[in-house]
Amino acid sequence: MSVKEQEFSDLIQQNQGLIIKVSRMYTNTPEDEQDLFQEIVLQLWRSYDSFRGQSKISTWMYRVALNTAITLFKKSSKSPKVDELNDVHFGKVYDSDEDKNEQIQLLYTVIKQLPDVEKAVVMMYLDDQPYKEIAETLGITEVNARVKMNRLKKTLKDLMQKYA
Known part of the structure; x- marks a missing residue:
């Protein structure tokens, strides 16, 4: 394994939570x-040489991961959806606390x-990214990121009450 490959492998190991x-x-x-995890890692590898260090590595990784996910989502949304919401799989985060x-x-x-x-x-935001990084990653202003999150808090609260 080359030095570059080892550096990249270490980077993925340290930031796999973001990709997950x-x-x-x-x-x-x-x-x-x-499949999406593997596709994101592939896209990160393909663009690894182009990362110039002008932003934090996590910001770059988020940008690549989100662009990959959104691109694949748009492609898959053209085909009929067969998954029901009830069939959605979520990993267990808290094994001991069911609530x-x-x-x-x-x-x-x-x-x-x-x-x-x-989304x-x-x-x-839930990953404790500062608004500045959220804005930079998504190509919006920091003020816009804050406004969006404040509005989303209410939306999420309303939706969660609807489902509860």
Whole structure:
């Protein structure tokens, strides 16, 4: 393995949670989640040489992951959907606390209903990304990112109450 390949492998290991979140958020089955994860890693590898370090590595990774997910989502949305919402797979985050697990599943269900940009804003916000990075990743202003998130908090609350 070359030095470049080892660096990239380490980068993926350190940031695989980011890729998993994007994969989970934009898919409905475990198989699709794995496929999207692999596609994101492939796209990251293809664009690895072009990363110039002008932004944080996580910002670059989010941008590539989200662009890959949204592109694949648009391609797949042209074909008929066969998955029902009830068949959506979510990994267990809290094995010992069933109530928290149910809340997290509900949150994922609700977030998946949002438009792509809003979905990305919420996901990055929940991942404690600063508004500056959210804005940079999505190509919007920091003020716009804050406004979107404030509006989304109400939307998410309303949707979660609807499903609860």
